[in-house]
Amino acid sequence: MKILAIESSCDETAAAVVEDGTRVLSSIVASQVDVHHVYGGVVPELASRKHIEAIVPVVQEAIEAAGIDRSEIDAVAVTQGPGLVGALLVGFSYAKAYAWGLGIPCVGVNHLEGHMSSIFLGDNPLEFPYVALLVSGGHTSLYYVTGPTDYELMGQTRDDAVGEAYDKVSKMLGLGYPGGVVIDRLAQKGDPKAIAFPRPYLDKKAFDFSFSGLKSAVGRHLKDHPEPDETRLHDIAASFQESVAVVLCHKLTYAAQVKKCRHIAVVGGVAANSRVRAMVAEVAKKRNLSFHTPELKYCGDNAAMIGAIGYHRLREGKTLKVNDDTYSRAKLPSNTKHK
Template sequence: MVLGIESSCDETGVALVHAQASGVPRLEAHALHSQIEMHQAYGGVVPELASRDHIRRVLPLARQVLAEAGRSLADVDVVAYTRGPGLAGALLVGSGVACALAAALGKPVLGVHHLEGHLLSPFLSADPPEFPFVALLVSGGHTQLMRVDAVGNYRILGETIDDAAGEAFDKSAKLMGLGYPGGPALSRLAESGDPAAFKLPRPLLHSGDLDFSFAGLKTAVLTQARKLGDDLEARKADLAASTQAAIVEVLLKKSMTALRETGLRRLVVAGGVGANRELRTRLNAACQTARVRVHYPELHLCTDNGAMIAMAAAMRLQAGHAQADHRYSFDVRPRWPLDAIDA
């Protein structure tokens, strides 16, 4: 039984996953608290407030998860936590609680890479993928394409060289005055707009590689918003739809190119942007035409959550790529590249 704790940013997540000798580990229960309402007044995440809220939430959530699973602390075999990347103070809360709890129970502890949690989160779905596959990881400040041959066997095919897709959504939304969190607000507004209303750039669309760049798109949105002036409010839905269309087109083309270049027939999409309805619609259609299977996490598991951390820990332990230990003098890694996961 792996108890997982996620506290890298503005969601506190706790989950219990049952890992057996073989087969996909099973999610027993999970609970999540979002800090969105608290941070809305500031237009973004305030790290100190985030850390303090994690302190308040993590133990009640742990009690809730154990109660829902019909388990007790005595049933927990490993305590896993998000070691990084993320906000340093927020990470320290989760790691501190995890190590203290494991020490009190005399059980081993395991630090997990936040992005590996997202990467493996589709294994929590009713239709889990099979290795190998191409993964499109679109989470917060990260946009990456990877070849995934097994747990712990990841090769980056392309990544963002500046703003990530999630940042492009959030920053563009802020320029339009849509508040926080901007990405989901922009996507909802885009549903009533014309995606062809404004001609916005598709950065690196024809670059010949699998890297991404969205900083130029954000600048183009700012320029267009200024041009509209007093007409921005009336044309906001069109601008939102045009912005979303540009981001989705780049993600779509690069993903399909990665599949062609690797020869793989399976695509996994993970991370918060993976919940975007337009992205899923376009990817589903393209993959059906190319006869490629596409997998997503369940919608409620696209954002940060404890289930993905517990699952990643369980799968790494199953695969022999990690060893939980009794060293409770923890450290966190706010900056931690996925390709340095074992460093």
């Protein structure tokens, strides 16, 4: 089954053609980073306008790159939520109209499920069950996954998601947006032990997260030590990133221990962070855990992951009706269980 997938939940307009949920025939992403960089974050109205400009050429490029004719498309999958409503509506409306025009089914999927399914795009498939840490700009959650669409929510952030914390700290340091890439780069030149920022575990035997206190600690440090030089800037970035990585790594590996599960995964935009990947890989090796993470190109928002989960939702018959709408908040999939 060849699925045309569309993603427009935030500031990337993306389209892909995915076959049978795992084989990526094409994946095109049009980024808006340059547009929003000057504002220090995503401006929803600008994001929506840029999606309108990009959606048609991006979809066309994805079909051409896949080497197929649109008559060969069997179904359309699109992000239904969560995300910025205006941005979501561009891709969602286009996908429904495209499918209706071709007389093929269209399925709306959860953006978070897309990130969870990104782990299956590649040559190193993950076995069920596994524990997944989903870390992105808007979400930080732990799931116990027993099937392609079967999840148990073990824990989530009580305030800032990891990606939000990175962006806000980056803004404090005058480094701009997006913060994750900049801080990761600077941290590689700094001393992660230079500044004793707190490790916000909340409870080492529980699975919820909180990063607002760590963000505030960085703010207090900057108030006490204003205008840091280049070396100090590197040390702040490294020390902040180390605190984040230590907490994420502990929660993930402890969850695997509790579930007696040897397979773990990190997905989402922050899965591209070099320190998080390295630390989890190191601890996993010591504890004989099988660690998986998507290819870097599938960590951030992309449409291939939407095609991956869309395949399974289509097999379940979860197709859209013409009057179905988007949703902005982190609405969990209908079959997600709570701990």
